[in-house]
Amino acid sequence: MKIAIIGSGYVGLVSGACLADFGHTVTCIDKDAFKISALKRGDIPIFEPGLESLIVRNLQDERLTFTTDFAGPVGEADAVFIAVGTPSRRGDGHADLCHVYEAAREIAHALRGSTVVITKSTVPVGTGDEVERIIREECPHADFAVASNPEFLREGAAIQDFKHPDRIVIGVESDLARQVLMQVYRPLFLNKSPVLFTSRRSAELIKYAANAFLAMKITFINEIADLCEKVNADIQEVALGIGSDNRIGSKFLHAGPGFGGSCFPKDTVALIKSAQDYGSSVRLVETTVAINDARKRAMARRIIEAVGGNVRGKTIAIFGLTFKPNTDDMREAPSISIIQALQDAGAHIQAYDPKGMEQARMLWSDVAFRSNPYDAAENASAICILTEWEQFRALDFKRLAKLVATPIMLDFRNIYSADEVTSHGFAYFRIGAASRTGPAPTNVSPSEQEAVA
Ligand code: UGA
Numbered sequence: 001m002k003i004a005i006i007g008s009g010y011v012g013l014v015s016g017a018c019l020a021d022f023g024h025t026v027t028c029i030d031k032d033a034f035k036i037s038a039l040k041r042g043d044i045p046i047f048e049p050g051l052e053s054l055i056v057r058n059l060q061d062e063r064l065t066f067t068t069d070f071a072g073p074v075g076e077a078d079a080v081f082i083a084v085g086t087p088s089r090r091g092d093g094h095a096d097l098c099h100v101y102e103a104a105r106e107i108a109h110a111l112r113g114s115t116v117v118i119t120k121s122t123v124p125v126g127t128g129d130e131v132e133r134i135i136r137e138e139c140p141h142a143d144f145a146v147a148s149n150p151e152f153l154r155e156g157a158a159i160q161d162f163k164h165p166d167r168i169v170i171g172v173e174s175d176l177a178r179q180v181l182m183q184v185y186r187p188l189f190l191n192k193s194p195v196l197f198t199s200r201r202s203a204e205l206i207k208y209a210a211n212a213f214l215a216m217k218i219t220f221i222n223e224i225a226d227l228c229e230k231v232n233a234d235i236q237e238v239a240l241g242i243g244s245d246n247r248i249g250s251k252f253l254h255a256g257p258g259f260g261g262s263c264f265p266k267d268t269v270a271l272i273k274s275a276q277d278y279g280s281s282v283r284l285v286e287t288t289v290a291i292n293d294a295r296k297r298a299m300a301r302r303i304i305e306a307v308g309g310n311v312r313g314k315t316i317a318i319f320g321l322t323f324k325p326n327t328d329d330m331r332e333a334p335s336i337s338i339i340q341a342l343q344d345a346g347a348h349i350q351a352y353d354p355k356g357m358e359q360a361r362m363l364w365s366d367v368a369f370r371s372n373p374y375d376a377a378e379n380a381s382a383i384c385i386l387t388e389w390e391q392f393r394a395l396d397f398k399r400l401a402k403l404v405a406t407p408i409m410l411d412f413r414n415i416y417s418a419d420e421v422t423s424h425g426f427a428y429f430r431i432g433a434a435s436r437t438g439p440a441p442t443n444v445s446p447s448e449q450e451a452v453a
Helices: 010-021 033-040 051-060 071-076 098-110 127-138 158-163 175-184 186-190 200-231 235-243 264-277 283-306 334-344 357-363 373-377 397-403 418-422 446-452
Strands: 002-006 025-029 064-067 079-082 115-119 144-148 168-171 195-198 315-319 348-352 382-385 408-411 427-430
Touching (some): 002 010, 002 098, 010 051, 010 064, 010 158, 033 064, 051 064, 051 158, 064 071, 071 098, 079 098, 098 115, 115 127, 127 144, 127 200, 144 168, 144 175, 168 175, 168 200, 175 186, 195 200, 200 235, 200 283, 283 334, 283 382, 315 334, 315 373, 334 348, 348 357, 418 427
Parallel strands (some): 025 064, 079 115, 115 144, 168 195, 315 348, 315 382, 382 408
């Protein structure tokens, strides 16, 4: 089967590489000539575990090609995926669909023979209808069908998610679209991955509803974590206790500094706007967004309180900048609000992230980026873990204790146990449980010791 994918961003690249790996002949198309020539050489513009080798292998086997040429590959394709970005529209938070509609217009002029056009980009309900209308208007005699096939990939686990999905959602309005998409996903059908055929509009809404629900679940557990701190309960025990109920499920119950990334923040706001347009309200989602925004900045206050209420002139070490591990993506990362608030309060920031520092350097010129966690901890009044990278799970606390100005650890991802951290003389603060002090630190002034206690 011949497939063209428009947009070589995160979704386009992962989908293109995986579909080529299934044995299809895939052409990834992007207007960015610089990006395309890099991809042709096997240089991947994003960090995603396993993606580079998958792309290189399929390039070598000539199942995957990259091009800026639109008409040729689209004309030959049985299936054309639109995988362009749908960022928040400046000013009102609506999904900006200009790239989707532009792609639809260009597709219309390139179509030859029977083709299924599939939106993979996250798009509001009704976008498929508009894509169909545009193609019909531009090319009245074209033989085509429009389908919706939202993706549910998580950054950092995208290839696993594509090849072993919990479900594949396919929204179709015609038998042609159904047959072609069954062929596209044939290897997954054979693997017995659950496939849900729905109407096109339902498929579009499923994507937003899924992301909004997950964002709400995280926000719920974050609020329960705050309550745990007040009533001296432990969020990890509570999460286990509620998550063991199959109706609730244990995933996405990790309390933390608030959700970030390129999807949840943008998609929750877009869902709210769409719902408003239809005169329907999604108040739970509105509240989720408001709580999450406030939470990120409130995290900085916790750090300030932990060092005694004043960070002016003090150094704070930040371990982890990306919105989650195994990505270099900094979009809407909690670190952005937290570092900003700490700097506003006069703190000096020393930061380390295994993959995110290149992106982070574009955000801050006044953060001292260090090449490992130990250099970042030097002379710090507190260390704060913001992203749960594997390499932060086995830190050498003895070494850290000698480097810091004050042994205070704020673990916003709950990757340590209090006993482990306090046994090295650190005061330990985590999300959703009472803070714990260690034995009196030796290199701390009396006022700072008071603050820690
Ligand atoms: C999310 C969805 O999980 C994917 O299914 C979806 O395809 C994708 O958005 C998208 O729409 O493209 P992603 O943004 O890559 O994927 O990341 P997640 O793993 O969902 O994490 C999002 C945020 O929630 C991160 O900041 C993470 O730290 C936070 N999180 C997640 C928590 O704080 N607690 C949890 O229990 C889980």
